[in-house]
Amino acid sequence: MMETALKALFILLYATFVGFMFMGIIRIVTARIHRRVGPPIYQPILDTIKLLSKKSNITHGVIYDFGVLYALGATILAIMFIPLGNIGVLRAYGDLILITFLLEIPMLGIMFAAMSSGNPYAGIGAQRALLTMLAIQVPLGFAIVALAEFYGTFSTYEIVMAQQVSGWSIAHLPLLLAAIAYDLVLQAMFGKEPFDIMIAPGEISLGPMVEFGGKHMGILQIQHAIALFAETLFFSNIFLGGAVVTTFASPVLNTIASLAILLVKQIAVLLVATFMGAIFPRFTIDQAAKFYWKWPTIIAALGAILASL
Amino acid sequence: MINELMIIIFAPLIAGVIAWALDIKGVREAIGVIGAAVPLAYLVKLYPTVMGGELIQYNVTFAGFTFNFTLAPMGMIFAMIAGVVGLAAVLGIVSTARSSYEWLFALMSLTGVFGIFLSYDLLGFFIFWEIMTFGSFMMVLKYNRKASLKYFVLSVIGAYAMLVAIGIIYAKVGSFSFVEVYRAFSQDAALGMVGGATVFSRSEIALIFGLFLVAFGVKAGTFPLHVWAPDAYTETNQSYTAMFSGVLSKTGVYGFILIYMLMGYRLMAEFGAFRSAPAFGYIIAFLGGLTIIVGGLLAALQEDIRKLFAYSSISQIGYILVGIGVGTALSIEAAIFHAISHALFKGLFFLIVATIVYRTGKTTFADMGGLAEKMPFTFAMAFVAILSLAGIPPLVGFASKWVLFEAVISQNLPILGGMVFFGSAIGFVYLIRFTYAVWFGQRPTDLDDTKDAPLPLAIGMAILALLNVVFGVAPGLVARELNKVIGEEAITGTIWELNLGFGRYNALAILIYLIVGIVIAGIIYFLGAKVRKVPVTDTYQSGNPVTMEYNLTIRRNFFLPLKEALAFWLRISFDKLYRDIGSWVEDLAEVLRNYVYNGNAQSYAWYLAIVLVILAIWGV
Numbered sequence: 065m066m067e068t069a070l071k072a073l074f075i076l077l078y079a080t081f082v083g084f085m086f087m088g089i090i091r092i093v094t095a096r097i098h099r100r101v102g103p104p105i106y107q108p109i110l111d112t113i114k115l116l117s118k119k120s121n122i123t124h125g126v127i128y129d130f131g132v133l134y135a136l137g138a139t140i141l142a143i144m145f146i147p148l149g150n151i152g153v154l155r156a157y158g159d160l161i162l163i164t165f166l167l168e169i170p171m172l173g174i175m176f177a178a179m180s181s182g183n184p185y186a187g188i189g190a191q192r193a194l195l196t197m198l199a200i201q202v203p204l205g206f207a208i209v210a211l212a213e214f215y216g217t218f219s220t221y222e223i224v225m226a227q228q229v230s231g232w233s234i235a236h237l238p239l240l241l242a243a244i245a246y247d248l249v250l251q252a253m254f255g256k257e258p259f260d261i262m263i264a265p266g267e268i269s270l271g272p273m274v275e276f277g278g279k280h281m282g283i284l285q286i287q288h289a290i291a292l293f294a295e296t297l298f299f300s301n302i303f304l305g306g307a308v309v310t311t312f313a314s315p316v317l318n319t320i321a322s323l324a325i326l327l328v329k330q331i332a333v334l335l336v337a338t339f340m341g342a343i344f345p346r347f348t349i350d351q352a353a354k355f356y357w358k359w360p361t362i363i364a365a366l367g368a369i370l371a372s373l
Numbered sequence: 374m375i376n377e378l379m380i381i382i383f384a385p386l387i388a389g390v391i392a393w394a395l396d397i398k399g400v401r402e403a404i405g406v407i408g409a410a411v412p413l414a415y416l417v418k419l420y421p422t423v424m425g426g427e428l429i430q431y432n433v434t435f436a437g438f439t440f441n442f443t444l445a446p447m448g449m450i451f452a453m454i455a456g457v458v459g460l461a462a463v464l465g466i467v468s469t470a471r472s473s474y475e476w477l478f479a480l481m482s483l484t485g486v487f488g489i490f491l492s493y494d495l496l497g498f499f500i501f502w503e504i505m506t507f508g509s510f511m512m513v514l515k516y517n518r519k520a521s522l523k524y525f526v527l528s529v530i531g532a533y534a535m536l537v538a539i540g541i542i543y544a545k546v547g548s549f550s551f552v553e554v555y556r557a558f559s560q561d562a563a564l565g566m567v568g569g570a571t572v573f574s575r576s577e578i579a580l581i582f583g584l585f586l587v588a589f590g591v592k593a594g595t596f597p598l599h600v601w602a603p604d605a606y607t608e609t610n611q612s613y614t615a616m617f618s619g620v621l622s623k624t625g626v627y628g629f630i631l632i633y634m635l636m637g638y639r640l641m642a643e644f645g646a647f648r649s650a651p652a653f654g655y656i657i658a659f660l661g662g663l664t665i666i667v668g669g670l671l672a673a674l675q676e677d678i679r680k681l682f683a684y685s686s687i688s689q690i691g692y693i694l695v696g697i698g699v700g701t702a703l704s705i706e707a708a709i710f711h712a713i714s715h716a717l718f719k720g721l722f723f724l725i726v727a728t729i730v731y732r733t734g735k736t737t738f739a740d741m742g743g744l745a746e747k748m749p750f751t752f753a754m755a756f757v758a759i760l761s762l763a764g765i766p767p768l769v770g771f772a773s774k775w776v777l778f779e780a781v782i783s784q785n786l787p788i789l790g791g792m793v794f795f796g797s798a799i800g801f802v803y804l805i806r807f808t809y810a811v812w813f814g815q816r817p818t819d820l821d822d823t824k825d826a827p828l829p830l831a832i833g834m835a836i837l838a839l840l841n842v843v844f845g846v847a848p849g850l851v852a853r854e855l856n857k858v859i860g861e862e863a864i865t866g867t868i869w870e871l872n873l874g875f876g877r878y879n880a881l882a883i884l885i886y887l888i889v890g891i892v893i894a895g896i897i898y899f900l901g902a903k904v905r906k907v908p909v910t911d912t913y914q915s916g917n918p919v920t921m922e923y924n925l926t927i928r929r930n931f932f933l934p935l936k937e938a939l940a941f942w943l944r945i946s947f948d949k950l951y952r953d954i955g956s957w958v959e960d961l962a963e964v965l966r967n968y969v970y971n972g973n974a975q976s977y978a979w980y981l982a983i984v985l986v987i988l989a990i991w992g993v
Contacts (some may be wrong), residue, residue: 068573072388072886072889076893096426100582116776116897116900116901117901118901118902119902120902120905121901121902121903121904121905122904122906122907122911123904123905123906123907124906124907124909124912125745125746127745127813127905129898129904132894132898133891133894133895133898134891134894136890136891136893136894136897137477137887137888137889137890137891137892137894138887138890139890140886140889140890140893140894141883141887141890144886154879154886156884157878157879157882158879159775159776159876159877159878160876161775161779161780162766162775162878163770165765165766165797165827166766167762169765172763172765172801172805175805176808178897179805179808179809179814180745180812180813180814181909182743182813182814182909182912182925182926183913183914183925184914184915184925184926184927187809187814187926187927188927190805190809191927191931191932191934192934193533194801194802194805194806194931194932195934197798197801197802198795198798198799198801200803200934201795201797201798201799202791202794202795204794205790205791205793205794205795206787206790206791206794208782208790208794209782209787209790209791209794210787212779212782212783212790213782213785213787213790216783216875217875217876218779218782218783218875218876219875219876219877233390239981245757251905269913269915274912274913275912275913278901278902279897279898279902279904282897282901283894283897283898285511286897294808312406331374343476347566348934350937350938352937353934353935354938355936365787365791366789368787368788368790368791369787369788371787372786372787373786
């Protein structure tokens with residue numbers, strides 16, 4: 065019981081910290097591509113501390129407050145189910161479909177909070193976020209189906225272990241196709257260009273985020289950090305082999321080595337998204353839907369059909 | 374002695390007749406609720422016996438036919454759904470009924486439903502099917518004649534299809550009894566395997582299957598036979614729709630399961646398998662998949678709150694059909710599980726809609742907004758229903774959907790897998806539209822004195838919401854009973870945990886960690902400075918000060934981009950096709966009337982002469 069609680073606490077702190085670092089990395093890399101210097105890597109942490117310590121906060125009612133808390137709570141829930149190297153609190157229940165759903169439900173909380181404010185920008189942002197989600201769900205679904213059918217299990221942990229024997233998922237053609245589709249989907253999950261339609265800075269004033277400020281925004285920053293960590297971690301686990309190091313005698317060294325390997329993979333995933341985000345302009349929402357329903361869907365469906373043969 | 378089964382079946386009808394005949398306000402409500410509560414009480418009482426493996430039977434001989442009523446585990450589960458949701462809906466009707474007429478027909482259709490689930494022969498099944506259809510038809514007729522006619526025509530097509538199929542079976546088997554029919558079909562299957570002469574030929578089997586597909590497809594609202602449902606669900610008492618969508622559509626689902634129970638072996642032997650699903654089942658599953666997508670997309674584009682949930686109901690039935698179609702023990706359990714959760718959350722949704730319509734008198738999204746502050750209880754109920762339908766753990770909607778996803782995908786059926794995934798996203802989409810337009814944002818001034826739900830409706834909603842949560846946190850309660858129904862340990866685990874062998878789901882762990890997560894978030898929240906509440910006009914408006922005269926909420930065409938992206942597909946409408954066929958028939962009749970039946974005695978005399986000449990040439 066105590067051990068589980070400590071593990072959970074470790075996962076939570078590690079995910080939050082690394083997530084904030086990821087946010088910093090995104091900002092620095094984007095700045096370098098723009099030939100700017102960019103902020104220091106810890107800038108998002110400073111921003112969050114500032115937001116949380118604001119003296120004046122506004123609310124639009126109970127749902128506005130609860131939605132924000134729900135979003136962070138659900139993200140913390142999701143991170144517990146994804147295997148993190150040798151550490152896992154609920155990895156025995158880390159079901160592919162469950163995690164896919166859990167990664168989506170924080171958005172429900174944010175949307176409830178945003179919409180309850182009654183701001184029209186939040187309304188249109190919610191509409192765009194939902195349609196983006198509808199668009200990505202088709203390739204995402206096929207990619208998950210391909211994985212489940214290839215490995216014959218829905219357990220993320222078992223998939224990681226299977227990859228230790230048979231090589232990374234992307235070494236197999238059906239799963240390579242699924243991985244390509246899933247990576248395109250990740251772009252929208254991160255809310256990066258060309259699929260940053262839901263927040264669309266400078267167009268609809270950050271959409272769902274428009275009304276949040278002070279500690280609400282601070283909590284959502286933490287949520288964003290953990291979600292970033294969770295999404296990259298999930299991708300690394302299911303497609304890039306995860307990391308289960310057993311070479312050292314000491315379990316602590318094994319854990320550190322696993323985390324380091326995972327971190328490299330996660331940053332690789334993140335950088336691909338950042339590069340794509342830095343060079344593409346924004347799609348409109350119907351262009352995004354048509355895009356996702358065309359190429360990623362075809363690729364992922366092909367992967368799923370090949371995997372099921 | 375008065376038999377228990379007869380009480381279960383006829384108590385609602387008798388109560389309905391008494392309520393209608395007395396027509397005293399207050400008394401008829403009490404009688405109606407008793408009429409719905411009595412069958413449920415008896416079902417609960419008989420539940421341990423039936424689930425223990427004992428069948429309760431009763432035979433009635435009438436006009437030379439023996440009707441056999443049997444309470445078997447499968448029928449028991451469905452009858453329980455009908456009992457619970459029926460009672461909740463009847464509580465809703467207490468608040469919303471306009472006359473005793475509604476009591477009579479609402480309870481009559483409930484009798485029909487119980488009769489269907491308890492009948493153990495095709496004739497009784499058909500008769501109760503018709504009683505149910507008649508009751509629900511009268512309920513729609515009262516509100517909208519056109520919608521009721523559409524429902525009626527499609528129901529009649531379904532009923533004739535069923536009648537013909539039953540007729541063929543009776544002619545060959547010589548009995549209506551499920552037991553005899555099952556025996557005949559299994560013998561046929563065995564004979565067919567070894568190449569012997571079978572009672573039913575291949576084409577006859579295909580015909581019977583096709584006819585049943587139409588009959589049950591109409592009632593379940595399968596694409597492309599769904600067109601009656603949006604109109605009929607909309608144009609009636611919304612409390613009754615909780616029963617209409619939650620229970621009556623389940624008779625179609627039950628019918629599909631019946632196809633498996635009676636003819637499964639034979640169909641499998643005759644038509645083989647597609648991948649790992651039976652070929653005939655794959656047809657059902659694929660239609661189910663299309664139903665999910667079509668129903669869901671159309672739900673997202675509706676402007677009327679009742680229509681949205683009508684289409685959503687169609688969409689959710691699609692999941693059940695996918696589960697039935699895949700045809701493994703696990704997938705059929707998943708289908709029944711989803712049938713239970715569909716009845717629970719969709720019954721709840723329609724009671725919420727009934728409350729909104731009852732309290733505001735409005736039905737379109739354009740007229741609503743900001744009701745969460747005025748109707749906190751109803752909003753809380755809606756919150757549970759939304760989470761359940763959208764498939765958010767740990768509610769029952771997720772548990773059943775999860776089992777269904779795994780059951781389908783584990784059978785290596787990628788296309789169906791993709792379809793169910795898309796369905797879950799579209800559920801999210803239309804629910805948020807409902808949430809945004811009804812509960813949040815700017816409130817029209819004429820809704821300022823809206824009251825919360827009346828007590829009977831609130832009780833009805835609370836029953837269903839409680840079950841949504843209980844079965845969600847403890848899905849094993851349901852899974853254990855489903856194993857008994859199927860007679861196979863397809864889902865193992867404890868009451869908190871579902872274990873399928875290749876995937877595990879622990880609802881209690883999810884609940885605990887979700888609470889822990891929210892508590893952590895709450896600590897951060899309460900460490901921060903105090904909050905100040907601001908009104909809806911005090912939001913970021915690009916530096917433009919606004920008052921309540923400005924429209925701040927997107928009320929119409931919320932998903933316009935979706936409509937644009939789907940413009941090509943939306944032009945194809947089966948509803949329109951049927952209407953076109955209808956108008957062609959009318960045109961044809963018009964032509965006949967002009968040229969043949971022209972009302973001229975002289976031409977009728979000519980027809981007579983021509984017929985006589987033909988007969989004479991024939992030599993009759």
